[in-house]
Amino acid sequence: MLGPVILAASRSDRMRRLISAAPVTKQVVDRFIPGEDVDDIVPVVRNLADNGLELTMDVVGEDITNPVQAAAARDAYLELVDRLKPLELGTRAEMSVKLSMFGQALDDGHELALKNVRPVVEAAAEIGTTVTLDAEDHTTLDSMFAIHEELRKDFPQTGCVIQAYLFRTEADARRLAESGSRVRLVKGAYKEPASVAYQDKHEIDRAYVRILRTLMKGEGYPMIGSHDPRLIAIGQELAHQAGRKLDEYEFQMLYGIRTEEHLRLAAEGHRMRVYTAYGTDWYGYFMRRLAEKPANLRFFARSMLTK
Numbered sequence: 001m002l003g004p005v006i007l008a009a010s011r012s013d014r015m016r017r018l019i020s021a022a023p024v025t026k027q028v029v030d031r032f033i034p035g036e037d038v039d040d041i042v043p044v045v046r047n048l049a050d051n052g053l054e055l056t057m058d059v060v061g062e063d064i065t066n067p068v069q070a071a072a073a074r075d076a077y078l079e080l081v082d083r084l085k086p087l088e089l090g091t092r093a094e095m096s097v098k099l100s101m102f103g104q105a106l107d108d109g110h111e112l113a114l115k116n117v118r119p120v121v122e123a124a125a126e127i128g129t130t131v132t133l134d135a136e137d138h139t140t141l142d143s144m145f146a147i148h149e150e151l152r153k154d155f156p157q158t159g160c161v162i163q164a165y166l167f168r169t170e171a172d173a174r175r176l177a178e179s180g181s182r183v184r185l186v187k188g189a190y191k192e193p194a195s196v197a198y199q200d201k202h203e204i205d206r207a208y209v210r211i212l213r214t215l216m217k218g219e220g221y222p223m224i225g226s227h228d229p230r231l232i233a234i235g236q237e238l239a240h241q242a243g244r245k246l247d248e249y250e251f252q253m254l255y256g257i258r259t260e261e262h263l264r265l266a267a268e269g270h271r272m273r274v275y276t277a278y279g280t281d282w283y284g285y286f287m288r289r290l291a292e293k294p295a296n297l298r299f300f301a302r303s304m305l306t307k
């Protein structure tokens with residue numbers, strides 16, 4: 001029952017100020033977000049790549065409140081592209097972006113987000129890599145899918161994320177699987193009402209399997225975004241049934257979660273991509289990680305009390 005409470009807190013400015021200022025927070029945050037700026041993150045990228053892992057890089061931040069912040073988000077990603085260029089990793093290091101960080105929720109936000117994200121997608125293409133559009137709460141998704149479609153006219157490799165907990169997603173998956181795009185399937189990390197999303201864990205898992213089957217049978221490139229051992233095994237089986245080779249789908253997990261499993265899958269020859277977030281505006285990302293596993297919250301609370 002703690003999950004929904006933490007997710008509600010993830011949208012509270014008062015909680016944001018309190019948690020961000022707590023003296024021990026940073027050492028707990030570091031487990032999931034291994035750096036505050038691009039200088040911190042380049043060695044992390046190198047290390048993961050040297051271990052046979054691929055990356056998708058996220059500059060943390062969301063729900064910005066003015067166009068200046070949106071432009072700063074764009075510039076942070078452009079700086080990241082500059083720093084990735086000499087590493088010559090190509091698609092082994094791609095980027096994930098949240099359109100709310102590019103201005104999507106502001107006035108004329110759809111156009112603003114598209115205007116800000118396009119240069120990032122262009123710069124990524126210039127160094128031989130690509131961008132995936134993260135999925136945020138359900139009210140943002142029509143705009144996200146429209147921006148995805150627009151970007152794919154020039155950059156067909158642009159990926160997007162779909163969330164198994166939403167009722168709409170089976171139809172989205174059918175559309176996306178036919179069009180041959182890169183699609184990351186996740187369970188979903190936001191607090192969504194029962195009018196649009198399954199609330200029961202087992203129903204979400206069953207939806208995940210149905211949607212993954214559609215993606216695997218389709219013509220796109222499925223990206224299995226989950227740490228759930230059962231879904232990972234089912235993913236392998238569905239890929240096998242669909243006759244896909246190891247380079248025709250991939251697994252994705254978050255930095256700091258089930259790290260030994262990242263290495264195990266890579267050692268088995270799977271493409272394993274680690275979602276690696278960095279930056280100073282980590283509050284929303286961090287709170288969703290706490291909500292996913294109450295044990296994280298206990299660890300966090302214990303470290304506050306023993307300080």
Ligand code: FAD
Pocket residue numbers: 133134135136161163186187188189190225226227228229252253254257258274275288289290292293296
């Ligand atoms: P769960 O059943 O939640 O977890 C399975 C097991 O994994 C747990 O038992 C535990 O051992 C471990 N685990 C999972 N989460 C944690 C954690 N936080 N801390 C410690 N252990 C944990 N959601 C979105 O809504 N939009 C996105 O764009 C998005 N992008 C994502 C990208 C990637 C690469 C991944 C892996 C997830 C992303 N998510 C996104 C989050 C996702 O929706 C889930 O909230 C998250 O992955 C937890 O679900 P799970 O499939 O891992 O299964």
